[in-house]
Amino acid sequence: MTQPPPFDSRPDHRDGRPAKTKKPTWVIDKERARRASAAETVWLFGLHAVRDALANPARQRLRLVLTRNAADRLGEAVPASGMTPEIVDARTFDRAAPLAPDSVHQGAALEVKPLAWGPLSRIAAEGTGGARPMVVALDRVTDPHNVGAILRSAEVFGARAVVATARHAAPETGALAKTASGALERQPYLRVTNLAEALNELKAMGYVVLGLDGSGGQTLPEALAALGNRAVCLVLGAEGPGLREKTLDTCDQVVRIPYAGGFGSLNVSNAAAVALYAASLGG
Structure with missing residues (x-):
């Protein structure tokens, strides 16, 4: 008795052409995302x-x-x-x-077309002089006006990059660019798939990751004073929800901005400006 072939070699097309192998769903999704990104303006x-x-x-x-x-x-x-x-x-x-x-x-x-800044590892390693290296990371900050203002402050105080997630964060838009007042063209704004992984990447490069949250047991100036001129990544969350639990767990320290009086809440862009100024003073 003749044994059947180990696979079906018959053509799926009437003209004898072999059928195309179906791509896995994840490959198809990745190709669609690449095409969508290429077409984005x-x-x-x-x-x-x-x-x-x-x-x-x-x-x-x-x-x-x-x-x-x-x-x-x-x-x-x-x-x-x-x-x-x-x-x-x-x-x-x-x-x-x-x-x-x-x-x-x-x-x-x-x-x-949206700007392509390159990988975080290269951008975070760049810089000159003896100033403290700084990166700002944003956790679910979706308001383009807030992100635009943060980019402006990041440029003023010499941050190497502003990092946000590819999803649930403000994309590059006209409103963001107008609020940034030109900083979008000069200040790297990097979108990453996973914020915790990006923070761990910065930690491996020698950055100390400081999460800003009202629950912090130490103030930001106290934490910075103990670090000397070590590189820092300042992590800020959206107003209201704040930093996600995973983000908090990834931070080296959770610190707070000291305040006077009974009201201790700042708009996220104002908090970023205050934190960047404090970090730029060095140890």
């Missing part, structure tokens, strides 16, 4: 945000929509960028650039 708006994006050689720019007045105010930034703007009437601007109705665009909008 962001509309920046406002004179300051557009001017800084035009001056950023790392920014991939696709389409520039301006009113005549905005083009005049941007001056040499437009020809220096190599872009040819679409000049539109102010009354029809909203039809030319697909912005949210409440966007304060000042007659300037620029379609771009």
Whole structure:
């Protein structure tokens, strides 16, 4: 009796072509995510945000929509960028650039690709001088205005990166860029899949991870004074929920910002600015 072949070698197509092997679901999902990322674009708006994006050689720019007045105010930034703007009437601007109705665009909008900063390990290791290396990590901070303000403070005080999760965090948007007032073009904003893993990566590089929470037994100045000039990662959570339990467990220390009086709560962007200033003073 003839034994059957170890597998079915018959073609699945009438023309004799072999059937394609079905890809695993996780491979299909990964390819879809890659295609979606490649197709993603962001509309920046406002004179300051557009001017800084035009001056950023790392920014991939696709389409520039301006009113005549905005083009005049941007001056040499437009020809220096190599872009040819679409000049539109102010009354029809909203039809030319697909912005949210409440966007304060000042007659300037620029379609771009999100910035690619590279891996956390490289960005966190960069820097010059004897200043304390600093990184800010955000746990579920979804408000683009808060993240934009934090990016601005991070640039002012010399942080090497602001890290947030790929999900449940504010993405790169026009509102974020406008609040950042140009810092989005210069301050690395890294989105990671798993925040705890990113914190552990920083710890392996020598960073001390300080979680800011009202439950902290030690104040931030006390903790910083004991660290000298060691590198620190300041971790802040969303207003209300605060840091997740997993994030708290990953931190080396949980500290609090000291306050006077009976009210001890700060907006997350204000807390980030205070923490960055304190950390920038060194030990």
